[in-house]
Amino acid sequence: MQPASSRLIDALRAAAGADAVLWRAGELFVYECDALTHHTGRPAAVVLPRTADEVAACVAACAREGVPFVPRGAGTGLSGGAIAFGGAVVIECARMNRILEIDPVDRVAVVQPGVVNADLSRAAAPFDLHFAPDPSSQQACTLGGNVAENSGGPHTLEYGSTTAHVLAVELVLASGERVRLGSRAGGEPGYDLTGAVVGSEGTFGVVTEVTVRLTPVPEAVETLLAIFPDVVSACHGVGAVIRAGLVPAALEIVDRRTIAAVEASVYAAGLPLDAGAVLIAELDGPAVALPRQVERVRTLCGANGATRVEVARDAAERQRFWRARKGAFGAMGRLAPDLYVHDAVVPRSKLPEVLEAVCAIGDRHGLTLSNVFHAGDGNLHPNISFDRRDEDELRRVLAAGSEILELCVRAGGVISGEHGIGAEKQDFMPLLFTPDDLDAMRRLRAVFDPERRSNPGKIFPTTRFCVESNPKARGYERVSFDP
Amino acid sequence: MSQGPSAPGTLEATRILTKSLDCVHCGLCLPVCPTYRETGREMSSPRGRVYLARGVAEGSIAFDDVVADEMGLCLGCRACETACPSGVQFGALLDEMRAEVERRGLRGGLAKRIETLALRGIVPHPARLRALVSLLGLAQRLGLDRPLLRLAPAALRERAALLPRVPSKADRAPLPALVPAVGDKRGRVGFFVGCIMPELFGDVSHATVRVLARNGFDVVVAPGQGCCGALHAHAGDSERANELARRNVTAFDAAGVDMVVVDSAGCGAALRDAGRWLPGTGERLAATVRDVSELLDAAGLRSPPGRIDARVCYDDPCHLVHGQGVYEAPRRLLEQIVGVRLVSHEDPTACCGAAGIYNLTHPAMSSAVLGHKMRALAAVDPDVIASGNPGCIMQLRAGVARFGLRAQVVHPVELLDRAYGGPSRAPDAPYL
Ligand SMILES: Cc1cc2nc3c(=O)[nH]c(=O)nc-3n(C[C@H](O)[C@H](O)[C@H](O)COP(=O)(O)OP(=O)(O)OC[C@H]3O[C@@H](n4cnc5c(N)ncnc54)[C@H](O)[C@@H]3O)c2cc1C
Ligand code: SF4
Numbered sequence: 001m002q003p004a005s006s007r008l009i010d011a012l013r014a015a016a017g018a019d020a021v022l023w024r025a026g027e028l029f030v031y032e033c034d035a036l037t038h039h040t041g042r043p044a045a046v047v048l049p050r051t052a053d054e055v056a057a058c059v060a061a062c063a064r065e066g067v068p069f070v071p072r073g074a075g076t077g078l079s080g081g082a083i084a085f086g087g088a089v090v091i092e093c094a095r096m097n098r099i100l101e102i103d104p105v106d107r108v109a110v111v112q113p114g115v116v117n118a119d120l121s122r123a124a125a126p127f128d129l130h131f132a133p134d135p136s137s138q139q140a141c142t143l144g145g146n147v148a149e150n151s152g153g154p155h156t157l158e159y160g161s162t163t164a165h166v167l168a169v170e171l172v173l174a175s176g177e178r179v180r181l182g183s184r185a186g187g188e189p190g191y192d193l194t195g196a197v198v199g200s201e202g203t204f205g206v207v208t209e210v211t212v213r214l215t216p217v218p219e220a221v222e223t224l225l226a227i228f229p230d231v232v233s234a235c236h237g238v239g240a241v242i243r244a245g246l247v248p249a250a251l252e253i254v255d256r257r258t259i260a261a262v263e264a265s266v267y268a269a270g271l272p273l274d275a276g277a278v279l280i281a282e283l284d285g286p287a288v289a290l291p292r293q294v295e296r297v298r299t300l301c302g303a304n305g306a307t308r309v310e311v312a313r314d315a316a317e318r319q320r321f322w323r324a325r326k327g328a329f330g331a332m333g334r335l336a337p338d339l340y341v342h343d344a345v346v347p348r349s350k351l352p353e354v355l356e357a358v359c360a361i362g363d364r365h366g367l368t369l370s371n372v373f374h375a376g377d378g379n380l381h382p383n384i385s386f387d388r389r390d391e392d393e394l395r396r397v398l399a400a401g402s403e404i405l406e407l408c409v410r411a412g413g414v415i416s417g418e419h420g421i422g423a424e425k426q427d428f429m430p431l432l433f434t435p436d437d438l439d440a441m442r443r444l445r446a447v448f449d450p451e452r453r454s455n456p457g458k459i460f461p462t463t464r465f466c467v468e469s470n471p472k473a474r475g476y477e478r479v480s481f482d483p
Numbered sequence: 484m485s486q487g488p489s490a491p492g493t494l495e496a497t498r499i500l501t502k503s504l505d506c507v508h509c510g511l512c513l514p515v516c517p518t519y520r521e522t523g524r525e526m527s528s529p530r531g532r533v534y535l536a537r538g539v540a541e542g543s544i545a546f547d548d549v550v551a552d553e554m555g556l557c558l559g560c561r562a563c564e565t566a567c568p569s570g571v572q573f574g575a576l577l578d579e580m581r582a583e584v585e586r587r588g589l590r591g592g593l594a595k596r597i598e599t600l601a602l603r604g605i606v607p608h609p610a611r612l613r614a615l616v617s618l619l620g621l622a623q624r625l626g627l628d629r630p631l632l633r634l635a636p637a638a639l640r641e642r643a644a645l646l647p648r649v650p651s652k653a654d655r656a657p658l659p660a661l662v663p664a665v666g667d668k669r670g671r672v673g674f675f676v677g678c679i680m681p682e683l684f685g686d687v688s689h690a691t692v693r694v695l696a697r698n699g700f701d702v703v704v705a706p707g708q709g710c711c712g713a714l715h716a717h718a719g720d721s722e723r724a725n726e727l728a729r730r731n732v733t734a735f736d737a738a739g740v741d742m743v744v745v746d747s748a749g750c751g752a753a754l755r756d757a758g759r760w761l762p763g764t765g766e767r768l769a770a771t772v773r774d775v776s777e778l779l780d781a782a783g784l785r786s787p788p789g790r791i792d793a794r795v796c797y798d799d800p801c802h803l804v805h806g807q808g809v810y811e812a813p814r815r816l817l818e819q820i821v822g823v824r825l826v827s828h829e830d831p832t833a834c835c836g837a838a839g840i841y842n843l844t845h846p847a848m849s850s851a852v853l854g855h856k857m858r859a860l861a862a863v864d865p866d867v868i869a870s871g872n873p874g875c876i877m878q879l880r881a882g883v884a885r886f887g888l889r890a891q892v893v894h895p896v897e898l899l900d901r902a903y904g905g906p907s908r909a910p911d912a913p914y915l
């Protein structure tokens with residue numbers, strides 16, 4: 001970290017107001033990581049603008065001072081995307097939290113980037129609409145973060161991830177210029193530049209406004225809880241449901257270790273502690289169609305080893321199941337101080353064998369590994385509990401992590417389903433992409449940010465990084481960035 | 484890096500570190516935190532505060548005024564505990580951090596002086612508190628309070644607007660040592676009186692005792708009990724908190740009761756924490772503590788004969804819902820009063836900004852937090868707002884006045900008491 005110049009601080013104050021700039025050591029310390037705590041990078045300053053004009057002024061101030069910047073939402077990211085490398089200024093969007101418009105005829109909402117995902121769905125509820133992407137962090141994460149990471153959630157299985165729901169964005173480029181892409185009518189003649197912004201992980205500039213599609217709340221919903229003796233048979237259950245041509249809204253698997261943690265937490269939902277795994281299957285649609293589907297899922301699960309299948313009795317019970325599922329990551333904090341949430345995708349048909357291999361990797365490294373994941377999408381989240389102060393354990397965690405990613409790629413999968421590459425997985429990019437592929441991506445990025453001043457040091461592989469010698473200084477600190 | 488009582492490796496630092504390690508940094512607590520909602524600043528969020536605590540305990544950052552200010556700005560509402568899947572004991576961590584701030588002498592200014600006067604000079608001394616409240620009551624009756632206040636500095640005037648009307652002499656009369664159960668006896672309970680309640684909310688204490696008796700409980704007012712020590716613990720004065728806890732343990736041990744009933748949420752939460760100060764005896768006391776709504780709900784309320792036609796909005800005191808996990812009970816009780824229509828506003832479990840004496844020490848943040856609450860309440864425009872904690876009642880009353888709502892603000896037991904006929908109509912029990 002480089003100490004901020006007082007010129008920079010003054011310039012940011014002029015851009016967004018004195019109360020919007022943080023620069024003291026303790027204030028910056030808390031911005032050194034997101035929800036992936038073993039990657040850190042301390043910013044030179046943090047600025048909290050309220051409007052797109054202020055963002056543009058902040059970005060222009062950074063340009064004048066020659067410092068990079070990093071957009072940030074709620075810091076729930078799991079790939080270190082919002083941390084600051086190279087003395088960057090964090091542009092925190094939390095104060096840009098106004099819902100500008102909800103139009104039930106066009107079925108769109110126009111929001112500032114700091115609007116919390118769940119708040120948008122709450123605001124749309126009176127119109128029987130909702131914002132379909134529902135990451136488990138939806139109570140906290142922001143639309144800006146969702147757009148940047150192309151986030152998904154349990155219901156991505158039926159409704160698609162964020163990219164399927166973004167119609168238009170306003171972006172402040174690193175030059176300070178404001179651009180609008182896409183249209184609220186949907187469809188974009190020519191190249192889909194809006195689509196390119198979704199998933200760009202803050203490397204194209206700061207998203208200052210998003211127009212999203214709102215989706216009708218389904219007429220009826222049924223949620224099943226199928227109890228399996230182990231994770232592998234639950235995966236077979238998932239395969240059977242999909243093969244039968246059903247289109248569930250969500251198919252989520254929670255394993256035994258996760259159940260134990262959740263049931264000890266405030267999100268306890270009465271999940272059976274003796275189950276090897278549970279499959280949460282949600283069906284939605286017209287009320288008349290559901291009973292038959294519920295029966296089919298029940299039968300298919302039974303045929304694949306489910307010992308019991310329950311159906312949520314009412315909306316309250318359904319909510320309890322989902323709260324438990326979505327509180328799972330946090331609940332793992334009960335096992336150890338840190339949690340490494342992995343994220344990879346494999347073809348659904350490969351789920352059983354890949355999971356078996358993943359568990360074997362965890363065992364071989366003597367790690368506490370648990371699984372809670374979007375099974376319907378083949379999106380794995382092997383979670384490893386650890387203590388980052390234990391250098392040896394951290395080393396084993398990282399070794400297991402790379403083995404898991406290599407395994408998934410070998411199985412025909414990819415190295416991230418929804419959490420992004422960020423600072424976490426950039427050195428795994430060559431597993432999937434040739435130097436030419438990466439070069440093409442760099443050129444696309446250069447269209448938006450030729451000087452690489454927006455969120456530098458992310459996504460693209462670096463060559464040099466080192467573990468800090470001080471074990472207290474949490475894991476990796478990047479020494480250089482030049483992707 | 485930092486030297487002094489919480490330098491890494493010391494006992495204090497280890498305690499702080501251990502508590503901070505429960506946090507996995509998931510951020511699910513951010514949206515429920517009033518100071519984060521207000522500022523958008525990470526260090527003013529629960530996750531940020533835990534990170535600061537870990538930072539000073541590990542020696543990665545200095546224990547300076549950034550850290551001290553954030554521990555002070557926290558409302559201690561513990562909404563983050565209700566949201567936290569990882570079971571972070573935020574309230575206890577905060578108390579530890581505040582004690583450390585005190586040890587290091589990192590707080591000064593008006594806020595600190597008000598707090599010291601209130602917590603050391605007045606609250607623990609019943610006679611002084613009583614004299615002060617009598618004086619205030621006299622000034623209010625003579626209409627002198629307003630002209631007198633005009634002479635006071637602006638900062639003090641704002642704060643004085645929060646003062647409640649002092650109840651009548653009858654309501655401030657001491658409670659009888661024993662009020663016998665009416666009808667079939669269902670148990671013998673000790674009533675926790677508290678320090679501020681009998682003076683400023685004596686009417687509520689009397690109502691609580693009457694309602695308990697009418698529900699079949701012998702109510703014992705154990706002599707020797709005193710202030711719960713909550714304000715002291717939250718202000719980092721662990722020594723005084725410890726001493727006050729000891730006093731209450733002794734008093735209730737001697738009373739021979741099945742349970743200790745509390746009608747002030749803040750006191751209830753503090754008493755349930757007595758084990759922190761006194762392992763063993765404190766834990767035993769803590770296990771018998773019940774909020775009045777919780778006890779009545781568990782025992783089954785005897786149907787009150789009267790009716791109250793009103794739209795009632797129940798607003799959760801933080802130290803009841805987040806501190807003691809009591810959410811349904813008061814709502815279920817109120818619903819049993821004939822004529823009451825329970826309405827709910829957008830954010831009943833969010834802090835109102837009272838937070839002990841926070842509204843005196845941090846008036847600007849307190850008032851911003853109150854603003855959110857009042858806008859949510861205004862949207863449903865209830866006849867009555869019910870909340871079971873004296874600080875919240877005062878704050879909500881100030882809010883009702885400032886935002887021009889028409890609602891009356893009461894303690895839920897006052898509604899129950901009214902539905903039972905209040906003080907005068909029970910021929911068989913003279914006290915009732
Ligand atoms: C408990 C938990 C559960 C989770 N569950 C899921 C899940 O089910 N599915 C899923 O996909 N993810 C999940 N995540 C990951 C995370 O919540 C998402 O990636 C989320 O979209 C991040 O949003 P945020 O506001 O916290 O962004 P941050 O973490 O603050 O930032 C993430 C990235 O977005 C960029 N960014 C933020 N705002 C802007 C902006 N205005 N303009 C440009 N770039 C911006 C940042 O630079 C960074 O690269 C989970 C995380 C946690 C902690
Ligand atoms: S106690 Fe309340 S104010 Fe303090 S961090 Fe928790 S939620 Fe925020």
Ligand code: SF4
Pocket residue numbers: 330333505506507508509510511512513529530533563566567568569570571
């Ligand atoms: S919810 Fe709990 S574990 Fe998650 S960040 Fe907040 S305090 Fe930490």
